[in-house]
Amino acid sequence: MANTSVIKLFAASWVKTLLAGAAILSATACTNVYYNAMERLGYEKRDILVTRVERSRDAQSDAQETFRNALERYQSVIDTPDTDLRARYEEVLAAYDDSEDAAANVRRRINDVEDVAGDLFDEWEDELDRYTNQDLRASSERQLGQTREQYQRLISQMRQTEERMEPVLRAFEDQMLYLRHNLNAQAIGALEGELARIRSDVNTLIDNMEASIRESEAFIQRLRNNS
Structure with a gap:
């Protein structure tokens, strides 16, 4: 009986491993099909990366x-005490939902950039071994190193932006949840004390996004100049 249980556990583990491997192979195959289709249309991985950085x-x-x-909507909720409490809650909820959607889009775009960048650099590095002219190989290798270094600054800035979105979203969520269960004037007063901290977090986030956007522009320019 014990042996049967061991066999079943082993079989279940093997099936999970097989399915995970199949999923990876399927995803890789889909990615390769996508790249091949784009190449037939005249778009190399470099072009795809430029597009994805632009979208990010x-x-x-x-x-x-x-x-x-x-932030302005949260401020208006606090500054308009005569407004219906239910309406103020709906305003806060809408602001939170919009922020969540925007943050999710940023995360998705950053992941897209990271995916194609990894594939581009792997391909670039592999193709160095195909050179017969060592001067051209050395030049390409230098460009690869410089581009990868600039990309690391870019993706680091993007990920920092992603991290800085979290405390803002959590603060917005706290405000929304508190109002949901405390629809009264005292609740509005309690939220007012948090507004200064939220404003500071939002301003820091926006500054970080500005830096990330500048890094994106510089990286796009490098790829275009080297194309």
């Missing part, structure tokens, strides 16, 4: 406006 930059720019707008 635009997502962060949109998120800046969303977070600014959310």
Whole structure:
């Protein structure tokens, strides 16, 4: 009986491993099909990376406006005591939902950048061994090192932006949850004390996004100059 249990556990573990491997192979195959299709249309991984960095930059720019707008909406809820409490809660909820959506889009765009960048650098490094002209190989290797170094600054800045979104989102969520269960004037007063901290976090986040957008522009320019 014990042996049967061991066999079943081993079989279940083997099936999970097999399924995980199949999922990885499937994802890799899909990615390769995508790259091959784009190459037939004249778009190399470098071009795809430029497009994805641009989309990430635009997502962060949109998120800046969303977070600014959310902060203004929170401020207006506190500054308009005569407004219906239910209406004020709905305003806070909408601000929180919009911020969550913007943050999710930023995260998705950053992940997209990281995926194609890894594939581009792997391909670039592998192709160094195909050179017969050592001067050209050395030049390409230098460009690879410089581009990878600049990319590391970019992705580090992007991930820092991603991290800085979290405390803002959590603060917005706290405000929304508190109002949901405390729809009274005293609750509005309690939220007012948190507004200064939230404003500081939002301003820090926006500054960080500005830095990330500048890094994105510089990286896009490098890729275009080297194309």
